Amino acid sequence: MNAEQFYPYFLQCNKVTIDSRHIAPNDIFFAFSGENFNAATLAVAAREAGALAVIVEQKAYEDLANHIFYTPSTLLFLQDLALLHRKKTDIPVIALTGSNGKTTTKELINAVLSQKFNVQCTTGNLNNHIGVPLTLLSVRKEHEIAVVEMGANHQKEIEHLCALALPDYGYVTNFGKAHLEGFGGFEGVIAGKSELYQHLMAYKKTIFINQSDPVQAEKTSGYVPLVTFGTAASDYHFEAVNTDHFVGLTYEGMTAMSQLTGSYNFSNLSAAAAIGLHFGVGFSQIKTAIESYKPTNMRSQVVVKNGITLVLDTYNANPSSMSESLKNFSTFGGSKTVIMGDMLELGPESEKEHVAILDLAEHMNFNTVITVGKHFKATGKSVLAFDDVMQLRDFLSEHPLQSQNILLKASRGIALERILDVFQS
Structure with missing residues (x-):
């Protein structure tokens, strides 16, 4: 079974899923297995739950009569199917990457x-080698x-995702100090994110850029078609x-105020507005969209x-976004407490970057600075330093904060939102 042979099954399905807990009638289930779990063992149960077909990567579980199909790699099969569907999809595809603000901008x-x-877009942050194929396969004729x-x-990942999505348009939000360990430093970040530019240029596709960003301007200098x-x-x-x-923007005498905090979100709002205008959305409609959008995703x-x-x-969180968050929070009136969690995946730069952020916070004269993480x-610079969230949670339960304003900023792995219930009591 290959992607071309399987495509008729895909055209009949409601959706493609890799989550056995949420299989609905007429879904296609890709049984992704981990080191300690063989998802192929769920194939029969998936069919009984109504799955139209199941893809497994263990030959012993194949059952053609029961629409359980074997492939050597569920991942490669998913990607091949997504690429095939993308080639058959005749609508504009906008690709978006960057160090900070990707999901908000999206x-x-x-x-x-x-x-x-009628727009289809990435759900949540399903933006990797599995999430992008799932997004492409969620695009339907409507x-x-x-x-x-x-x-x-890491470098070459954006290149690979572009080869799957074949974007017609692209935008890089910014180049920041994120995933320094994997990219091999800041120059590696620039090289990795610029792979989107390279793909679009190779196929003469349209690039959106923020001309206020010198890296974006330099990397696309002289290129056409360019929307700025x-x-x-x-x-x-x-x-x-x-x-x-809150931050907003004005265009030709009309103002749209968002429910987003931070001047750093101005570029995200501007990108969305520029892309909307390019596709013929009137600014009055853009204003409605911006003012109606309510962030609920931390x-x-x-x-x-x-x-x-x-x-x-x-x-x-990374050094770039952490710095911007602190600067924005410093403008709030009243007493202010900062609770910062570790910035992860910084590699050899980690100690230097964490020290720099603490120095920045100290010079901003916040009332209290609390840190979480090793x-x-x-x-050794933080007075109130906790090993993990639960330790901090216990401390806050016994020593309630008196600040009028509290900033919570951390990498996803810290799960800093687990202390929120302390402020709800």
């Missing part, structure tokens, strides 16, 4: 384009445009607006609980 682009089009988020922590924003000389020029902790999210303003940014603790 959600904003989706909100803006959905004012005019969709008019697709937005595909691409994540990476960010400076007065750009195709689309926006002015930033900041009110009551990214630049502001929540008021029991009179305390909480800034929740616990989904990811990397911050190893610096």
Whole structure:
């Protein structure tokens, strides 16, 4: 069985899934196995739950009569099927990558384009070598445009994802100090993220860039077709607006205020607006989309609980995003407590970067700075340093914070949001 032979089954299915817990009638289940688990053992149960077909990578579990098909690699089969479907999909595909702000920007682009089009976009942060194929396979005949988020922590990963998605348009949010360990330093980050540019240039596709970002401008200098924003000389020029902790933008005399905090989100809003304008979405519709979008994913999210303003940014952290979050939080009026969790995957740069962030926080004169994780603790610079979230949670239960504003910022692996219930009591 190969992807071409299997494609008729795909056209009949409701969706493709790799999660045996959520199989619905007429789904296709890809039985991905781990080191300690053989998902092929779930094949029969998946069929009994209504799955149209199951793909396994253990020959012994194949049962053609029961629509259980063998392949040497479920991953490669999934990717081959996704590429085949992409080639048969005649709609614009926008690819999005970058060090910070990918998911927020993707959600904003989706909100803006959905004012005019039936859009399919990446769910959550399913942006890797499995998530991108699943996104491509979720595109159906009713969709008019697709937005595909691409994540990476090593070079050549974006190149591979582009070869699967074959994007017609692309945007890199920024180049920051994220996944330094995997990319091999900041220059490696630039090289890795620029693989999207290289793919689009090779196929003469359209690139969106923020001309205020010197790396974006340099990497695309002289290229056509290029759609620009960010400076007065750009195709689309926006002015930033900041009110009551929130950021917005103005275009041709009309202002759209978002529910996102942080001036760093201005570029994300601008990208979504520029892409919307390029595809013929009127700014009045863009304004509706931006003002209606409510962050609920622990990214630049502001929540008021029991009179305390909480800034929740616990989904990811690296030196670039941490620095911007601290600078934004420093502008809040009233007493301020910063709770920072470790920044992961920094490799040899880890100690230096954690020290630099602590130095930055110290110079901003926050009322209290609390850290969580072994990397911050190893610096010896933090007065209130905790090994893990549960240790911090116990401390806060006995010593409630009195600050009017609290920032929570950490890498995903720290799971800093687990202390939220402390502020709800």
